[in-house]
């Protein structure tokens with residue numbers, strides 16, 4: 001499918017409300033300049049709509065995080081911050097981490113996590129939320145171990 | 147480095163870079179060749195990233211050019227080689243272009259120094275009269 005503009009493409013990006021004030025978007029494939037712009041547009045639009053405080057951007061399925069993609073991540077993070085929303089970039093695999101270090105990308109201002117789960121835990125902490133087992137005697141669902 | 151005497155070159159794959167979408171084609175070509183050659187995941191990721199940087203530079207600064215990836219053998223050692231070539235404006239000051247943070251495009255200026263670190267060998271042809279030719283290799 002081809003898109004006319006970043007605005008059209010942005011409408012197709014599934015920015016999902018995971019929890020009150022917590023959004024998430026997973027991106028996969030090769031990120032070109034039009035997609036980067038669409039990702040930023042989709043994220044900011046949804047932040048305004050939902051008054052989200054946290055947005056998780058998962059990049060595990062991105063083919064390559066080169067200097068152009070990293071630059072977009074930095075800009076997206078800055079724009080989110082201007083809207084009072086913290087962007088957490090998850091999906092930092094060992095391969096991505098080592099490549100970013102070799103490229104010398106100044107990502108110190110970007111909050112990063114390995115998994116979406118870690119990002120969600122961070123989001124809950126920021127929002128002052130806690131997940132705990134329900135009262136004694138209630139059926140207990142064993143947490144999944146990795 | 148320069149041009150070492152190759153015993154063998156194989157699986158050459160050329161990608162013409164004319165539009166931004168061709169950067170993705172170069173990335174896919176790099177991924178499949180490095181996978182075929184048996185590089186582990188992090189090395190494959192680094193190779194694909196380096197190829198992406200070079201292909202994107204062609205698109206941004208030269209407008210058109212070509213990226214070739216291939217397996218090369220020198221003294222029984224196999225390596226992944228990428229040659230990025232264009233007939234654009236060329237790089238006048240190679241040392242400056244390799245400096246971190248130097249960019250005429252208003253971007254990070256970390257692409258070329260990054261490629262140099264991601265790969266084992268890196269060479270910009272200083273004698274080239276028209277355009278740019280960059281060779282980078284990573285050994286298995």
Ligand SMILES: Nc1ncnc2c1ncn2[C@@H]1O[C@H](COP(=O)(O)OP(=O)(O)O)[C@@H](O)[C@H]1O
Nearest residue numbers: 203207236243249250251253254255256257258
């Ligand atoms: N193929 C090319 N043709 C002409 N100039 C180039 C080419 N590739 C790189 N350059 C020059 O080298 C500079 C540094 O490139 P790079 O390290 O990739 O950083 P960036 O792309 O962010 O500027 C560019 O800004 C440009 O001036």
Ligand SMILES: [Mg+2]
Nearest residue numbers: 199203257258
């Ligand atoms: Mg560049």
